[in-house]
Amino acid sequence: MRKLERSAFGLGWRPELAAAIFANLDAIDVVEVIADDWLDARSSELRALRLLSSTLPVLLHATSLGLASTELVSERRLEKLARVIDAVRPVAWSEHLAFVRGGGVEIGHLAAPPRTRATIDGLAANVARARAITGSAPILENVATLIEPPLSEMPEAEFVRTAIEACETSLLLDLHNLHANATNFGWNPVDLLDAVDDIEIGYVHLAGGRRIHAAGETRILDDHLHATPDPVFTLLGQLAQRREEPLTIVLERDGHYPQFHELLGELQRGRTYVDRSLPRAALR
């Protein structure tokens, strides 16, 4: 096996980017595939995805399990995911610290759960179920939210740390989600970096969003339709300074695709911020 000495950088796999990704394999270390696109895939389609994962390291990213809930995760959904994992053999798979449905009502997207002990207990039970069915636990991602999660009893930093520890897994640290929530609700994003300082980072997300306005207030919407903003790169540099180990960093982009060289430029900028933190030991 070849060991990558430096931090690895990659992109979210999107059909619109596929050709450009293949044309730039020398600049891309990893791709992250949305698992939900493949849950009902035919065997032939999964073989095609396996071909991708034999060409380039693949991370499988799930979005619809709704693990952070007091409601039990669907066994059927987990079995479908297990089929994809078995077929594709990704490096790892991930999900969100979110719920997406309740009482049979589909929200349609990731909702930040109440930051309570009950949510963490439900999450831990659901992750245990996921581990039993798929064979491994997901790396868990902090989520962006426009609403301060109702009934919350702890700050996000404490919730994320406690959740990761309860599930005995690692953290997918989405730095734009961190930037958005800290900005939206008036706290210092470094608080969360402090809280997870000794938590294993599975990998890192970069993304962009936009400011939206209502009732005289402005908040950041994590829409993955815009370039990664400066504060997110700053957070990446701060994270890299704190870590002895190299990181794996994935840029998410879900639409309004720019010229591909602009996405590669974002990856290169990320590399610059990470490399700037070397040698890490001397900077701690």
Place this chain on the structure above:
Amino acid sequence: MSIEAFLARLYVDSELRARFLADPAGEARRAGFDDATAEKLASIDRTGLEMAAASFERKRDAKRRERTAPHPPFGHPLPASGARGNDVNLPHVRGGATT
């Protein structure tokens, strides 16, 4: 009713949301929550609720459009060579313990 069930309805049902914003504690009690929980729900982030509900609605609309206009998961034939694949060790990517 679980809290997730109540919040899911609140996020997707504009009529429930209007009733809730007019009388949050009362609507929460009618959903079966105790007084303490109802009072906590009454202090909900109202601006955030409207923003989140609008964002979720846009997401549901986008998913409906995607379902009516599917695209292939691959936009380009896969290359047959130059493989480095999942036998490469990414730095420190590891999920939780396997079974």
